[in-house]
Amino acid sequence: AQKVTQAQTEISVVEKEDVTLDCVYETRDTTYYLFWYKQPPSGELVFLIRRNSFDEQNEISGRYSWNFQKSTSSFNFTITASQVVDSAVYFCALDSGGGADGLTFGKGTHLIIQP
Amino acid sequence: DADVTQTPRNRITKTGKRIMLECSQTKGHDRMYWYRQDPGLGLRLIYYSFDVKDINKGEISDGYSVSRQAQAKFSLSLESAIPNQTALYFCATSGGGSYYNEQFFGPGTRLTVL
Numbered sequence: 001a002q003k004v005t006q007a008q009t010e011i012s013v014v015e016k017e018d019v020t021l022d023c024v025y026e027t028r029d030t031t032y033y034l035f036w037y038k039q040p041p042s043g044e045l046v047f048l049i050r051r052n053s054f055d056e057q058n059e060i061s062g063r064y065s066w067n068f069q070k071s072t073s074s075f076n077f078t079i080t081a082s083q084v085v086d087s088a089v090y091f092c093a094l095d096s097g098g099g100a101d102g103l104t105f106g107k108g109t110h111l112i113i114q115p
Numbered sequence: 116d117a118d119v120t121q122t123p124r125n126r127i128t129k130t131g132k133r134i135m136l137e138c139s140q141t142k143g144h145d146r147m148y149w150y151r152q153d154p155g156l157g158l159r160l161i162y163y164s165f166d167v168k169d170i171n172k173g174e175i176s177d178g179y180s181v182s183r184q185a186q187a188k189f190s191l192s193l194e195s196a197i198p199n200q201t202a203l204y205f206c207a208t209s210g211g212g213s214y215y216n217e218q219f220f221g222p223g224t225r226l227t228v229l
Contacts, residue, residue, distance in 0.1 A: 101160065102163050102218075
């Protein structure tokens with residue numbers, strides 16, 4: 001069985017602070033994919049990143065960066081110099097079924113950026 | 116225009132009523148999915164379809180049914196709605212090739228069952 005744990009239910013920081021959202025996953029498969037999605041207050045789901053299990057290189061996209069560590073089964077997401085617009089619920093998700101049964105989502109982390 | 120659309124966007128209904136949520140996509144994807152989101156629980160898979168003739172149950176299919184009318188359309192039905200089906204419902208699609216599992220989500224349908 002596969003599982004995604006986002007232990008941080010809610011995080012609140014002041015604007016311009018750096019913040020890291022944790023994601024720990026469980027799967028028995030050797031080939032799998034990890035995702036992050038953003039859900040702003042408007043409710044839609046915005047795709048942020050997809051990473052496969054064979055690529056452990058860290059990814060940076062502007063103020064966003066992702067740290068994938070297979071040794072600890074973690075795929076953490078860091079926002080540098082946070083902004084109010086970053087306020088949202090962030091979901092980590094896992095696909096280890098070859099797309100056969102959709103994505104397994106974590107419960108999400110509600111990020112609040114205070115001005 | 117949005118690639119994945121859902122109708123209605125909001126719906127309030129009463130216990131026992133039959134309701135259908137519709138999803139259409141213009142991405143040309145074969146795979147379509149229905150998820151529900153409950154506060155604090157993330158998204159959970161209800162049903163998925165790999166093509167018009169292929170329908171599969173997800174994690175929480177009880178109380179729901181689906182219909183894949185065409186490659187571009189995937190409908191979710193609640194035969195007899197109950198209050199604990201109050202949730203935000205998302206449709207998603209994914210294509211083939213090396214990005215087969217990158218899912219594109221519709222805007223969501225907020226359903227309230229009284």
